[in-house]
Amino acid sequence: MTPEKIIFLIVAGATLVSALMVVTTRNIVHAAFWLIAALFGVAAIFAILNAGFIAVVQVVVYIGAIAILFIFAVMLTRKDLRDTSAQQNRNWQAGALIAALTFGGLAALFQSWEKLSVAAPAIPSSFDAVAELGSQLTSPSAYVLPFEVASVLLLAAMIGAVYIAFTRK
Amino acid sequence: MIPLSWYLFFSAALFTIGLFGVLTRRNVIAILLGIELMLNAVNVNLVAFWRYGDVAAMTGQVFAIIVFAVAAAEVSAGLALVISVYRRSNTVVAEDLDLLKF
Amino acid sequence: MDFLNDPLKVTAEWLEGIFGAWGMNAAFAHVLVVFLGVLLLLVLLMVVDIFLVWMERKVVSRFQDRIGPNRVGPYGLIQPFADIIKLVIKEDITPNGADRALYNLAPILSMMAVLMVWAVVPIAPVILGTDLNVGVLFLIAAGAIGTLSIIMAGWGSNNKFALIGGFRQVAVMVAFEVPMLTMLLIPTIFAGSMNMNAMIQAQDKIWYFVISPLGALIFLIAVIAELGRAPFDLAEGESELVAGFNTEYSGMKFGMFYAGELLHAMTFGGIWAILFFGGYRFFGLEQVSPFLAAAIFLAKALIGYWIIMWVKYTMVRIRIDQMLAFNWIFLTPLSFVLLMVTALMNALLRGTPSWVYGIGMFFSNVILAWLALEIARSVSRKEREKIEGAKPLAEAHH
Numbered sequence: 138m139t140p141e142k143i144i145f146l147i148v149a150g151a152t153l154v155s156a157l158m159v160v161t162t163r164n165i166v167h168a169a170f171w172l173i174a175a176l177f178g179v180a181a182i183f184a185i186l187n188a189g190f191i192a193v194v195q196v197v198v199y200i201g202a203i204a205i206l207f208i209f210a211v212m213l214t215r216k217d218l219r220d221t222s223a224q225q226n227r228n229w230q231a232g233a234l235i236a237a238l239t240f241g242g243l244a245a246l247f248q249s250w251e252k253l254s255v256a257a258p259a260i261p262s263s264f265d266a267v268a269e270l271g272s273q274l275t276s277p278s279a280y281v282l283p284f285e286v287a288s289v290l291l292l293a294a295m296i297g298a299v300y301i302a303f304t305r306k
Numbered sequence: 307m308i309p310l311s312w313y314l315f316f317s318a319a320l321f322t323i324g325l326f327g328v329l330t331r332r333n334v335i336a337i338l339l340g341i342e343l344m345l346n347a348v349n350v351n352l353v354a355f356w357r358y359g360d361v362a363a364m365t366g367q368v369f370a371i372i373v374f375a376v377a378a379a380e381v382s383a384g385l386a387l388v389i390s391v392y393r394r395s396n397t398v399v400a401e402d403l404d405l406l407k408f
Numbered sequence: 409m410d411f412l413n414d415p416l417k418v419t420a421e422w423l424e425g426i427f428g429a430w431g432m433n434a435a436f437a438h439v440l441v442v443f444l445g446v447l448l449l450l451v452l453l454m455v456v457d458i459f460l461v462w463m464e465r466k467v468v469s470r471f472q473d474r475i476g477p478n479r480v481g482p483y484g485l486i487q488p489f490a491d492i493i494k495l496v497i498k499e500d501i502t503p504n505g506a507d508r509a510l511y512n513l514a515p516i517l518s519m520m521a522v523l524m525v526w527a528v529v530p531i532a533p534v535i536l537g538t539d540l541n542v543g544v545l546f547l548i549a550a551g552a553i554g555t556l557s558i559i560m561a562g563w564g565s566n567n568k569f570a571l572i573g574g575f576r577q578v579a580v581m582v583a584f585e586v587p588m589l590t591m592l593l594i595p596t597i598f599a600g601s602m603n604m605n606a607m608i609q610a611q612d613k614i615w616y617f618v619i620s621p622l623g624a625l626i627f628l629i630a631v632i633a634e635l636g637r638a639p640f641d642l643a644e645g646e647s648e649l650v651a652g653f654n655t656e657y658s659g660m661k662f663g664m665f666y667a668g669e670l671l672h673a674m675t676f677g678g679i680w681a682i683l684f685f686g687g688y689r690f691f692g693l694e695q696v697s698p699f700l701a702a703a704i705f706l707a708k709a710l711i712g713y714w715i716i717m718w719v720k721y722t723m724v725r726i727r728i729d730q731m732l733a734f735n736w737i738f739l740t741p742l743s744f745v746l747l748m749v750t751a752l753m754n755a756l757l758r759g760t761p762s763w764v765y766g767i768g769m770f771f772s773n774v775i776l777a778w779l780a781l782e783i784a785r786s787v788s789r790k791e792r793e794k795i796e797g798a799k800p801l802a803e804a805h806h
Contacts, residue, residue: 140439145308149316156320156343160327165336166563170510172339173556175320179346182316185308186357191349191370193545198374201552201585203342203381205578208559210335210385214392225330226401232329240322244315253311257358264361267541267602270371273364280368287375294379298386304393 145185152178163224165215169207173200187260190267313354321347334388334398338381345377412697414534420445449537450523453671460670461488463710464717471721491663498659503566506656511564515657515664517557522672524550529678530605532688532701543604544592547679548585551634554672555581558636558653561665565656573652576642576728580633583735584640587743588630594623594747595683597754608687613762617684619769620750622777624684626743631676632719633735635669639723640731647725677712678705685712742780749776 155174162168176199183192226232247253260266273279320343327340349370356366392398395405411418420441427437462477462485469476477484502511528543530536540546555578562574596602598619599610617624633640642652649655654665681687685708688694694701726734753772757765 139307140435142308145312149312153316153319153323156323159339159343160323160331160336165333166507167509168336168339170560172342175343176346179320179350182313182350183353186313186353188353188357188367188370189540190542190545191353191367193540193542193549194371194374195349196549196552197545198378199342199346200556201548202582203378205552205555205559205582206381206385207335207339207342208563209575209578210388212563213389214335214398224332224336226332229330232326235329236322236326239325240318243318243322247311247314247318253314254309255358256307257310258361260361265541266361266364266367269362270364270367273368274371283368283372287372290379291375294383298382301383301390302386 141185145182148178148181148185152182165211165224166208169204169211172207173204176200176204188266190270310354310358313350317347317350317354320344320350332399332401334391334400334403335385337400338384338388341380342377345373349373412699415698416445416535446537449526453523453526456674457667457671458488458492460674460713461491461667464670467714467717468721471718495660495663500659500661501656503656505566507564507566509564510560511656512661514557514561514564515661515668517553517560518668519664519671521550521554521557522668522675524553525675525679528604529675530608530682530687531705532698533605533694534698535702536605539603539605542602544596544602544607544683547592548589551581551585551588554634561657562653565653567656569649569651570653570655573642573649573655577636577653579728579732580636580640580642580735583732584630584633584739587626587735587739588634590740590743590747591623591627591630592683594620594750597747597750604682604687608682608689611686611689614766615684615686615689619766620684620773621770622746622773623750624680625777626739626746627683628680628715629739631680632716633731635673635676635716637669637673637716638720639726641720641725642728642731673716674709674713677714677716678709680712681705681708738780738784742776746773746776 152175155171155178158171159168159175162171176195180192180195180199183189183195274284275281324340324343324347327343328337331337331340352366352370352373354366356364356370359366388398391403395403397403423441423444424434424437427440428434432440465487466476466484477487480486480490502508525547527537528540528546530539558577558581559574562571562577565571595607595616598616599607601607601610636642654662657665682705687708688701688705690704694704749772750769753768757768760768
């Protein structure tokens with residue numbers, strides 16, 4: 138048991154517990170805050186995977202923007218502050234069964250895959266992941282087209298959101 | 307060194323929990339929360355495959371960035387819809403929103 | 409002598425040797441030493457924070473033509489400790505119907521958001537937490553947690569003033585994050601790296617303030633808004649919201665918000681110094697000893713902190729709509745244009761001698777600032793004429 142493994146287990150456990158709270162807690166505001174805890178755990182997992190840039194972007198985009206948006210939306214769509222009605226629908230047992238079957242199926246798939254225990258290659262000390270990512274995102278021979286399409290998607294979503302939520306006076 | 311399988315099982319569990327939330331929640335915003343969990347599980351997989359595959363090929367990280375953009379777009383449009391629907395029908399419970407036209 | 413040249417590394421190796429001699433696994437010893445280092449940094453920051461309380465009170469009293477605390481200890485130096493004792497023994501009130509978990513978590517997160525920043529701040533060439541290659545993005549990430557703490561406080565207090573204050577603060581922080589992040593990219597363009605230490609190393613010829621004064625100014629404005637200090641302290645706005653998001657907090661919980669705010673201001677004074685004023689650099693003095701470099705950095709951070717205080721205590725609070733309009737209509741477009749101009753000039757002037765590069769950058773900044781002010785002036789003149797043109801009618805009515 139190396140310290141790395143212990144840290145991974147603690148972070149992964151905390152993330153999964155937070156994720157469970159997101160889907161089971163009765164209070165929707167709390168669900169949004171539990172989501173932030175889960176997203177933070179995922180950022181820590183990215184950091185353990187040596188993807189520092191992705192980890193920081195995860196915090197900036199998810200916690201700084203998306204989670205705040207969720208909290209605002211939850212607060213704006215409440216008639217009263219108590220959560221008295223049921224939060225799960227009638228078919229929650231069926232949902233649990235489907236979820237369990239999905240996990241079981243994925244686990245069975247993993248068992249039959251021989252590359253599962255492959256060791257991570259060492260990262261060369263001269264390798265700069267951020268510079269490499271930046272040049273690949275802007276290089277015409279690599280990913281500039283998906284990158285631009287994603288930007289256009291964001292712009293479209295922004296205009297759409299403003300149009301939908303706009304109230305005409 | 308942590309084996310790849312740990313990451314895969316972690317992300318599978320996270321995806322499953324998100325799926326459970328999407329299938330069982332009544333509140334539309336809570337359903338969107340579940341979708342966020344699922345997208346995050348996918349990202350964990352993508353970055354794990356980047357780390358355990360060819361590190362110099364940044365495909366996994368590029369995909370993760372694009373998933374971030376898609377998630378942000380989905381949330382902004384989705385929440386705008388939720389707020390717009392709440393203004394008209396005064397509810398955010400998914401099963402009450404059964405009219406095709408207000 | 410090794411200790412004087414690289415204190416952290418020498419101490420860490422010494423401690424790891426001791427732990428190894430106790431029969432500890434090398435990997436665990438390393439984790440433990442890192443943990444102790446983090447603890448040491450936090451304790452030092454808390455001690456600095458205590459004296460910031462004294463400094464803030466002394467400086468504000470001078471701005472307001474008073475003497476300030478002068479009863480406890482020489483020059484009132486022991487005053488912060490008296491403050492702490494007072495805050496600790498105060499009654500700790502949790503309002504009725506408060507969301508207890510969020511209410512209690514908010515002050516801790518607000519402190520944490522500040523302390524997190526110091527993980528990437530290079531205090532001296534060899535004294536730094538972690539040499540993160542995306543250091544400047546990490547700042548924004550830590551800021552996100554600060555936003556979160558305020559919305560938690562506003563929601564958890566079960567108080568409408570607190571909630572309005574929290575909403576205002578979030579609107580302001582989300583808005584001013586845009587010019588702040590854009591201005592963080594300007595030193596990134598100059599240095600070609602997001603690593604803070606590399607940025608300081610790249611400022612060996614000239615401080616970035618000289619070649620991008622407009623960038624430094626916009627960054628300072630955005631920082632003051634992020635900090636929620638006057639003239640942008642809408643979240644507290646005593647005259648309209650009692651005390652905003654911290655209305656319901658008493659005792660040490662309020663103390664944590666207060667101490668967090670002061671340390672935040674000092675931290676961003678330091679970040680400003682790192683990005684635009686060469687950090688621990690001062691004409692080669694930083695080469696002498698890491699301790700001298702740390703002292704230079706601390707002095708620059710305190711000067712930045714003093715400027716933030718100067719703004720706070722000499723400006724009036726502006727309205728929330730004016731503030732958001734100022735950001736979205738003026739500051740954000742200006743910062744985008746400045747970023748584009750800087751990137752373009754950087755591409756055009758790359759091969760030229762450094763003095764041509766510096767002068768070109770400086771003049772592009774000055775011209776842009778002048779243009780922005782001219783446009784703002786003509787727009788505001790039109791607005792004024794519109795209002796004043798309507799005036800005679802109103803007077804005729806009387």
